[in-house]
Amino acid sequence: MYSLYKSREFAATGRKCRFSYPLHLHNGRLIEIGDNFRCDRRLRLEAFATDGDTPKIRIGNNVHITWDCHIGAINRVEIHDNVLIGSRVLITDHSHGAISAQALATAPEKRPLRSKGPVVIEENVWIGEGAAILPGVTVGRNAIIGANSVVTCDIPADSVAVGSPARVIRTL
Numbered sequence: 001m002y003s004l005y006k007s008r009e010f011a012a013t014g015r016k017c018r019f020s021y022p023l024h025l026h027n028g029r030l031i032e033i034g035d036n037f038r039c040d041r042r043l044r045l046e047a048f049a050t051d052g053d054t055p056k057i058r059i060g061n062n063v064h065i066t067w068d069c070h071i072g073a074i075n076r077v078e079i080h081d082n083v084l085i086g087s088r089v090l091i092t093d094h095s096h097g098a099i100s101a102q103a104l105a106t107a108p109e110k111r112p113l114r115s116k117g118p119v120v121i122e123e124n125v126w127i128g129e130g131a132a133i134l135p136g137v138t139v140g141r142n143a144i145i146g147a148n149s150v151v152t153c154d155i156p157a158d159s160v161a162v163g164s165p166a167r168v169i170r171t172l
Contacts, residue, residue: 013037014061030054030073034061034081044070048094050113055093060123065089075135076118083121086129086147093119093135122157131166142172 002021007013009028014035023043025031030047043065047055055073060081067087071077074094085091097103097111117136121127125139128147139145140157149166160170 019043027055031057031059033059034063036062038063039065039069040067040087042068044072046070046072048072048074048113050074066129073119074113075115078118079121080123080125080141082124083127084125085127086131088130089127090132091119091121092133093117095135144172 003017003019006019006023007017009025010031010033011029012032014033014037016035017033017037019039020041022041023039026046031045037059045057047057049055053074056076057071057073059079062082063079065085069085069089072092072094077091077093094113094115096108096113097106098114103111115135119133119135120138122139122141124142127145128149130148131145131151133139133151137151137154139151139155142158143155144160145151145155145166146162149162150164151161152165155161155166155168158172159168160172161168
C-alpha cells in the first residue's frame with residue numbers, strides 16, 4: 001500500500017516499484033522512476049528549483065537503492081538501468097556556494113546552491129557503501145565505486161575506482 005501511495009507523488013513511476021517506509025521526497029513531480037525500482041528505508045530524493053531552473057532526477061529500470069541514501073538535484077541527476085547503490089550513499093549535483101573569500105564570509109546555510117554540472121551514472125554500475133558522487137561527474141558503464149569513496153571526477157567505463165578522492169585502480 002505504501003508504494004502505491006508514494007508512487008502518486010512522482011512525475012512518473014514504472015511498473016513494480018517498491019518504496020520502503022519512510023521515503024523523504026521533495027518536489028516529487030520533478031522525479032521520474034523506471035520499472036522494477038526498489039529502495040530500502042530512509043531514501044531522500046530532493047529536487048530543488050533555483051533561479052527559474054527546473055531540476056530533474058531520472059532513475060532507470062532495475063535500480064536498487066539500499067538504506068539511508070540521499071540523492072539531490074538543482075540541475076540533473078541521471079541513474080541509468082541496472083544500478084546497485086549501497087547504504088549511506090550521497091549523489092548530488094550541487095553544493096552550498098562557491099569557494100571564494102566572499103562566499104566563505106557567509107554562513108553555509110545562507111550561501112546559494114550552485115551546480116558544477118549534472119551527475120550521470122551509466123548502466124550496470126555498482127556503488128559501494130558510504131560513497132559520495134559529487135557534481136559534474138559521469139560514472140561509466142559497468143564501473144564499480146568502492147566503499148567510502150568520494151568521486152570528484154569522471155570514472156571511465158569498465159573500471160574500479162576507490163579512495164578519497166576516488167581514483168581508478170583497475171580496468172575490467
